[in-house]
Amino acid sequence: MSGNVILQVDQLSMRFGGILAVNGLSFSAERGKITALIGPNGAGKTTVFNCITGFYRPTRGSLSLVHDNDRRFRLERLNDFRISKVAKVARTFQNIRLFPGMTALENLMVAQHNALMRASGLTFLGLIGAPSWRKAERHAIDLARLWLDRVGLLTRADEAAGSLPYGDQRRLEIARAMCTEPALLCLDEPAAGLNARESAGLSELLLAIRNDFGVSLLLIEHDMSVVMEISDHIVVMDHGEKIAEGSPRDIRDNAKVIAAYLGTEEQEAAELIEGGP
Amino acid sequence: MAATTSEPDSRSRTAGVAFILKKAFISSLVALLLFVLMIGIRTEAGPTGQLVYWARLDELALTVAAVFGGSIVFELLRRWLGPAGAAGLVPPVAQRALSIAGRAIAPLLLVFALLVPVIFYQQRYLLDLGILVLTYVMLGWGLNVVVGLAGLLDLGYVAFYAVGAYSYALLATYFGLSFWVCLPLAGILAACWGVLLGFPVLRLRGDYLAIVTLAFGEIIRLVIINWQSLTGGPNGISSIPRPTLFGIPLTAGPNGLAAKLGIAFSPTHRIVFLFYLILGLALLTNWVTIRLRRLPIGRAWEALREDEVACRSLGINITTTKLTAFATGALFGGFAGAFFATRQGFISPESFTFQESALVLAIVVLGGMGSQLGVVLAALTMIGGFELFRGLDQYRMLVFGLAMVLLMIWRPRGLIGHRAPTVFLSHSHSISSDMVGEGRG
Numbered sequence: 001m002s003g004n005v006i007l008q009v010d011q012l013s014m015r016f017g018g019i020l021a022v023n024g025l026s027f028s029a030e031r032g033k034i035t036a037l038i039g040p041n042g043a044g045k046t047t048v049f050n051c052i053t054g055f056y057r058p059t060r061g062s063l064s065l066v067h068d069n070d071r072r073f074r075l076e077r078l079n080d081f082r083i084s085k086v087a088k089v090a091r092t093f094q095n096i097r098l099f100p101g102m103t104a105l106e107n108l109m110v111a112q113h114n115a116l117m118r119a120s121g122l123t124f125l126g127l128i129g130a131p132s133w134r135k136a137e138r139h140a141i142d143l144a145r146l147w148l149d150r151v152g153l154l155t156r157a158d159e160a161a162g163s164l165p166y167g168d169q170r171r172l173e174i175a176r177a178m179c180t181e182p183a184l185l186c187l188d189e190p191a192a193g194l195n196a197r198e199s200a201g202l203s204e205l206l207l208a209i210r211n212d213f214g215v216s217l218l219l220i221e222h223d224m225s226v227v228m229e230i231s232d233h234i235v236v237m238d239h240g241e242k243i244a245e246g247s248p249r250d251i252r253d254n255a256k257v258i259a260a261y262l263g264t265e266e267q268e269a270a271e272l273i274e275g276g277p
Numbered sequence: 278m279a280a281t282t283s284e285p286d287s288r289s290r291t292a293g294v295a296f297i298l299k300k301a302f303i304s305s306l307v308a309l310l311l312f313v314l315m316i317g318i319r320t321e322a323g324p325t326g327q328l329v330y331w332a333r334l335d336e337l338a339l340t341v342a343a344v345f346g347g348s349i350v351f352e353l354l355r356r357w358l359g360p361a362g363a364a365g366l367v368p369p370v371a372q373r374a375l376s377i378a379g380r381a382i383a384p385l386l387l388v389f390a391l392l393v394p395v396i397f398y399q400q401r402y403l404l405d406l407g408i409l410v411l412t413y414v415m416l417g418w419g420l421n422v423v424v425g426l427a428g429l430l431d432l433g434y435v436a437f438y439a440v441g442a443y444s445y446a447l448l449a450t451y452f453g454l455s456f457w458v459c460l461p462l463a464g465i466l467a468a469c470w471g472v473l474l475g476f477p478v479l480r481l482r483g484d485y486l487a488i489v490t491l492a493f494g495e496i497i498r499l500v501i502i503n504w505q506s507l508t509g510g511p512n513g514i515s516s517i518p519r520p521t522l523f524g525i526p527l528t529a530g531p532n533g534l535a536a537k538l539g540i541a542f543s544p545t546h547r548i549v550f551l552f553y554l555i556l557g558l559a560l561l562t563n564w565v566t567i568r569l570r571r572l573p574i575g576r577a578w579e580a581l582r583e584d585e586v587a588c589r590s591l592g593i594n595i596t597t598t599k600l601t602a603f604a605t606g607a608l609f610g611g612f613a614g615a616f617f618a619t620r621q622g623f624i625s626p627e628s629f630t631f632q633e634s635a636l637v638l639a640i641v642v643l644g645g646m647g648s649q650l651g652v653v654l655a656a657l658t659m660i661g662g663f664e665l666f667r668g669l670d671q672y673r674m675l676v677f678g679l680a681m682v683l684l685m686i687w688r689p690r691g692l693i694g695h696r697a698p699t700v701f702l703s704h705s706h707s708i709s710s711d712m713v714g715e716g717r718g
Contacts, residue, residue, distance in 0.1 A: 053590060084592030091590050099583035101713030102576075103698045103706075109573075110580040113593050116573035123601075126572040127565070145702065157702040162712040180591055 005066065006031040006184055006216045007052070012061035014047050014240075021047040023240040024061070029184070029233070031068075034210055034217040036227045038251075039237035040260055045220045046094060048237070049188055052218070053091045054080035065089065067183055085114050090182035092173045094189045094220075100162025104153055104172050107161050108144035111179035116140055147175035151205065167198045171205065178209065184216050185209065191223040199223055203230050228252065236260065293356070301348035308344035309337075316340055383650050390556055394549040404548045408555055408620065410660045412613055415559040417640040417652035419609030422566055424638065425647035426575065427602035428582025428715060430487040432634055433474070433494025437467040437607040439629035441614020443501060446514040446624055456520040460615050467611025468604040470497075475603035479596055494634055501626045513625025519547065520554060520619045551620050558616060562609045563649055569605070571699045578602050579647075579699075583714040643684065645691025646715065654692050 007029040014022040022044045029035040037045050050056040052063055052075060063075035065087050073087040083089050099107050109116070119136030120126030126133045148154045151171035156164060161172060170190060177185055190206070191199045203226050209215050221227045227234065227248070234251045236244040238260040244251060251257055317337040323329040390411070397403040416438065423431045444463035448454045454462075478489050501508045508514065519527065525534045527547040535542035569575040577598045580588050589595060618624050640659055644651030662680070666673040688694060694710030 055586075055589075080589045081592050081594050084590060085594075093587070093590070097584050097587040097590070099580050099587065099714075101583050101696055101708055102579060103701065103708070105700055105702055106576060106579075106698055109700060110576050110588075110593070111591050113573050113577050113580075113591060120572050120574075123569070123572050123574045127568055141700065141702075148702075154702075158698065158704050158706050160706075160708040160712040163709075176591070 004031050005029065007218065008062075008064045008066075009048070009052075010062045010064070012048065012051060012063065013059045014044070014051055014056060015059040021240050022051070022058075025237065025240070025242055026061075027235045027242060027245060029216060029218050031216050032210065032214055033232040034206065034219060034230050035233045035235065036231040037218065037220045037235050037237060038222070038224075038227055039243075042239075043237040043260075044240040045237055046188060047240075049091065049186055049218075049220060051076070052083075053089055053186055054078060054083040065184065084180055084182075088181065088183040089186060090177035090180045090184070091186040092170075092177050092188055092190060094192065096166075096169050096173050098161040098169055098173055098176070100160065102161060103158050104148060104161050104164065105141070105144055105157040107172060107176050108147060108179045109140055111176045112140045112143065115181075143179060147178055150208070151175045152201075167194055170194065170198075171202070174205065174209075178213070178215070182215060184218060187217065187219045187221075189220055189222060191221055191226045194223075196225075199226055202226065206230055297349055297352045300352055301345045304348040305341045305345040309341050312337055312340050383653075386650075386653060387560075394552050398545065398549070401545060401548060404545070404552055406661065406664055408548070408552050410656055411552070411555040411559050412617060412620075413637065413640060413656040413660050414653050415555065415562050415613045415616075416610060416637045417644065417656050418559065418562045418566060418649060419606050419613065420637050420641050421606075421644075421647065421649070421652055422569070422578070422609070423602050423606035424641050426566075426570065426582065427578040427599065428646075429478075429599065429602060430483065431490045431603075431606070432487045432631070432638065433490035433492070433497075434606070434610055434637055435629045435631070435634040436474070436494040436497035437471060437610030438614040438617065438633065439497050439501060439626075440467040440470050440607075441611030442618040442624050442629070443508060443514070443614075444611065445615035445618045446517045447507070449518045449619075450514060450516070453518075455524070456518065456615070456619050457523070460612060463615035464608045464611040467614065468608040471603040471605075471607025471610075472600050474607075475600040479599055491631065491634075494629075494631060498626050498629050501629070509625075511626060513623060513627075514618075515623045517618050517622050517624065519622060520550070522550065551616075555616055555620075558612055562612070565605075565609075566649065574598070574601060576699060639681075643681070643691055645688075645693035645695075645710070647696060647713070648691065648693035651691055651693035 005028045009025060009027050012022055012025045013020065025044075025048060027035075037048060039045055047056065051058045054075065058076050061076070065073045065075055067073075067088070073083075075083055075087060075089070078087060084091075099110060102110070116136060117123075119140075120133045121130065145154065145157070148157050151168075151174065153164070153168055153172055153175070156168065161169065164172065170193070174185075174187065174190060177187075187206070191202055194202060206217060206219070207230055210217055219227075219231070231248055234244075234246065234248055235242060236251060236254070236257045243256045243260055244254045246254070317333060318330055319333050320328060320330040390407075393407050394404060397407070416434070419437075420431065420434045423429050423434070441463040444466045445456070445459045448459045448462060449456070474490065474493050478486050481489055502510055504510070521527070522534055525537060526532060527534050527550055529542040530536070533542060535546060566575075570579070577588065577593050578601075580591075580593065581595065581598055581602075585595060588598070617628070621628075636659065640652055640655045643659065644653070644655030658680075663673070663677060666676050669676055684692070690710035690713075694713075695707040696710070696713045697707050698705055
């Protein structure tokens with residue numbers, strides 16, 4: 001099993017002044033699987049995400065990422081942009097962060113920045129319009145087109161991202177993250193604000209990303225229907241600590257989890273479950 | 278419609294009269310407060326140097342009355358024309374014609390610019406004005422990379438203009454290098470200074486960035502003033518070599534271009550040459566900028582303006598992206614500076630004050646941030662318009678200021694506020710200005 005781990009989080013702690021947002025969290029995400037990180041509001045899920053994607057530098061602990069070819073990266077030591085560029089970790093944001101004044105297509109082109117930068121010979125080859133650059137640009141547009149098609153935005157490719165409906169923006173952000181060709185995709189509440197139909201579509205999309213592209217997913221989500229349907233493994237956090245871990249079935253029946261969500265004592269929660277249908 | 282709605286209509290009209298009067302009254306009160314000292318009291322120095330002043334109540338009353346009447350007329354006009362604004366005023370046919378004209382305006386301007394020396398060959402004043410406008414167009418296009426595309430507010434752009442000008446002046450007077458050798462050197466030196474400025478301001482945003490760049494511009498100017506042994510201090514550098522046409526000087530002598538071509542010498546030749554030189558440099562700037570926008574680096578600049586955090590999450594190196602924006606903008610500023618030095622033949626720190634930075638920034642903002650055509654129109658309006666109003670004498674600044682205020686009310690995001698996408702699958706829809714970010718640092 002350890003050979004199949006893509007992300008190993010070990011004793012991760014993050015302190016903001018007097019607040020210990022994450023306290024000694026350890027878990028692992030398996031390659032080619034969907035791992036969900038759930039927990040009540042303020043449990044520290046997004047902090048974990050920000051540590052993994054380099055927006056925060058953890059106070060303690062280690063985050064190690066292993067690629068298919070056994071290359072190992074210590075994420076806590078990488079600069080933020082290198083985590084995406086070198087370690088191939090892509091992310092989306094809880095409150096969508098697209099480039100609103102650029103078209104959907106342009107958003108996906110920006111995501112391929114590093115590959116295109118190389119192809120354009122650090123701009124110089126591109127400036128003179130070298131054939132190799134033109135070819136690379138066509139490839140980039142094809143990749144963007146593929147993802148626009150996948151998320152059902154092909155017809156709106158030339159519209160400003162900021163003018164798209166909310167659900168489309170969510171999907172476009174996922175497409176943009178996928179255009180960086182990541183090994184691990186981190187999604188921060190991808191189903192937030194979506195209606196039931198859109199949520200179902202999202203589940204389908206995420207499963208397709210796992211199955212067709214072999215990308216491992218790490219996901220924070222509140223929408224339990226999505227989490228329970230698609231997750232292979234669930235990690236539950238509360239107050240910065242891991243309180244449970246296991247398959248969706250295990251988690252559903254876990255008394256601690258129910259207690260954390262319902263805000264009751266363990267004993268009461270257990271009674272609640274026993275008393276239930 | 279008249280029969281059924283006449284009653285509420287008349288009621289709203291009576292309410293309207295009271296509203297209009299109230300508004301006019303408030304306007305005239307503000308005018309009274311404003312002008313009571315400015316117009317109401319006239320001060321002058323008396324024959325022995327003492328202060329002489331007298332009240333001009335009639336003029337004050339006239340002004341306030343004019344404001345009162347003007348306010349009523351303005352409000353009535355607004356009601357008759359309806360709240361739809363400009364869009365409702367222009368019929369669809371005219372709108373279509375305008376959009377066609379909008380597409381044709383850039384090529385037309387280019388053709389016109391190419392023909393200016395032919396049309397106005399006899400009018401040296403207009404040729405000089407054309408050169409001035411083109412210099413500002415080039416500066417505007419250069420600054421547009423930094424402010425318009427990357428969204429980094431740079432108030433010290435004149436520093437790079439100065440670096441370019443002094444680079445050329447010093448290299449040419451000390452080492453006798455020709456203009457064509459110095460031009461790229463001046464650009465590269467300015468770009469180096471751009472990177473140098475870029476490093477300390479990487480972490481700054483918005484207002485803080487503006488203040489540091491402002492200080493940078495002043496530092497360069499103060500260094501130039503005080504480094505007397507190198508730059509001549511406030512005396513400047515004079516007798517800077519004039520540009521040559523690949524080694525052939527444009528002078529009256531037997532080696533001059535006129536003699537070689539076998540035509541009569543005229544001082545206008547040099548002006549025309551300078552005109553085409555700056556036109557070429559400006560078009561180079563424009564071409565490079567348009568190309569860059571379609572390359573990953575240009576898209577990264579615009580993405581940076583839209584959302585820096587998202588850029589980081591996509592693996593874009595913010596540091597190099599910002600530095601290249603500063604360097605590219607500075608490069609063009611340096612070219613323009615070298616041209617300025619060779620045109621004037623004399624430079625001094627006085628030409629590189631903050632006012633120049635502000636003027637170039639105003640051109641970029643007025644034109645619409647990021648729009649190449651907007652910069653041209655704004656430079657024409659600002660520099661050309663300023664000359665146009667010369668006949669108005671002391672009211673020139675007043676008219677100019679009023680025009681700017683009106684323009685900013687009418688088009689708060691500049692003359693051309695919308696953004697054209699750099700790549701498209703089927704149709705290139707221009708993106709409305711309320712979507713496009715202004716950049717926060």
